[in-house]
Amino acid sequence: MKLIRINMAEKRVTTENAPDNYAIMGGRALTTEVIAREVDPTCHPLGHNNKLVIAPGLLSGTSAPSSGRLSIGFKSPLTGGIKESNAGGTAAQKLAKLGIKAIIIEQIPKEEGFSILRVTKDGVELVDGSTLRGKANYEICATLQKKYGEKVCVMSIGPAGEYKLSGATVAVSDSEGRPVRHCGRGGGGAVLGSKGIKAIVIDDTDAPKVAIHDQEKFKEAARDFGKILTSHPVSGQGLPLYGTAVLINILNEAGGLPTKNFRYGRFDFADKISGEMVHDVINERKGKVTHACHPGCVIRCSQVYHDKEGKYLTAGFEYETIWAFGANCMIDDIDAIARLDYLCDDIGIDTIEMGVTMGVAMEGGVIPFGDADGAIKLLEQVRQGTELGRIIGNGAGFTGKAFGVTRVPTVKNQGIPAYDPRSVKGIGVTYATTPMGADHTAGYSVTANILKVGSHIDPLKKEGQVELSRNLQIATAAVDSTGLCLFTAFALLDEPRALQRVVDMLNAQYNLQLTIDDVTALGKAVLKTERSFNFKAGLNEAEDRLPEFFQEELDPHGTVFDVSDAELDQLFNF
């Protein structure tokens, strides 16, 4: 397996064999390890000392079901700490088939301008990307697929990445070649923009298959793991049928759907923006209710959403996006929210950060709550790079400062996602403590708090939440390293033999003798490395806290976030 280094100051590509100690690292484990080893934690995130690492997961490119997740790692311009941002789409599988363990992008160009990185079986080359300057993701994808072939994967940055805004994403094209899967959180698009890379074209034509040491054992484990995923009610039925937005109603019922910039726990018009509504609208307009973001996914939680004329509007229309622009901004028009999702994908900016930022902008009187047209216009300003657009594009924390707002839902300057920490306390612990900044996926305590998956821990009480979040954060760090989608976790938490099957696949592929304990140890090591980087970057325990307004009572349960600072500080005791 190869490590490809791209030095953007010299415009030089070098290929080296991955060192032995990287053998059992992929995805997040690898991006974290490379950043921790090679990047000065105090560097400027957009300067020449930062690096951006792209790594497929350990199982990516194989027949392991739902294993096409990609990790990118860097020091985040949003949080100032280490970041792993994770996406579906087709990049991870293609990179793995090309025998690439990681691409490491270093330095910044000496002159202005943008390049395209082209990855094929013959190697990696930098080509001139000046004609793409100023272009947005949908156009970039179409242009590059026309030039290099319909089946290539395109990773790209939109205008937001060119402006180096802290909310900028790296888009990853999906099975249909659309830029709808994103390494969304933490400003990876700004870092790629600072490196002068506008797009990465990955062409796996004639690439060899991923090497598997013991084909039979691998196949047997993969088949069984697929069966476990498809027979679990969440990954086998709920997610394919309703997508992730099915969560709108359950969080609303539980009083944990943050509404009007985290003022209430329920939204009166939740049904109008629910997964059930999205499902009905998609069916009515002949979109696709069930859709895989990469070939080989058995969960297929994505969907294709059409507008009122029956034409494509957006895809991969997720719960967090719908919540962020919906309940959080008091917008109850699902078509307007779909339009906002499309705009974020096209401009290349994180939907969660933008929804949280719009809520803060509404709080600050920039536009009124509920103003969908105003929100669309603000995103267009991000695209144009106006001064207001650049404020918004730098996220909730930046926007709060610009408009003197104190009710700013962020941790480590990253916008808090779609679960109120006062009525889903386990996720509050994760927001506060994960090295990623407020990130629900880092330790998805919603499983045991709300969804009855894994165990039952009362979401309104603080007891057991630190332990729950700790265990999930460790497990997630390991899952994020395999390339498996986090949504395999519903089955992993419920079905005792599932994790063994993952270990079986890893052992069969790489000729290893790993045990389940080794997987846990890997997760722990990843977290410790990330936390250590953050401490050196200046993010200490004082940053592991929620904003003070979470001490105000939240309706309907009248709860506050009462996990103490001392309890939060126990999270990393392992």
Add this chain to the structure above:
Amino acid sequence: MRLEVRLFATLRDIFPKEKRGMDLVTLELGSTLDDLIKYLKIPEDAPLIILVNGRRQIENIELADGDRIGIFPPVGGG
């Protein structure tokens, strides 16, 4: 007593379509969650997530007039 019953995802179809899964149900005073499930003709062994007034219920509790009951099949996301 009257209960505000909210059915979601695949369970919506139990009520007439125009109700969009939300309806008032009248049961005898003292009825329990199990009685409600039976009334709705949901198979006894179906895995469900049940919230009564926004709190998850695992036990078969007695319901009270005006309770808001949300019933979900297993769902997830994130």
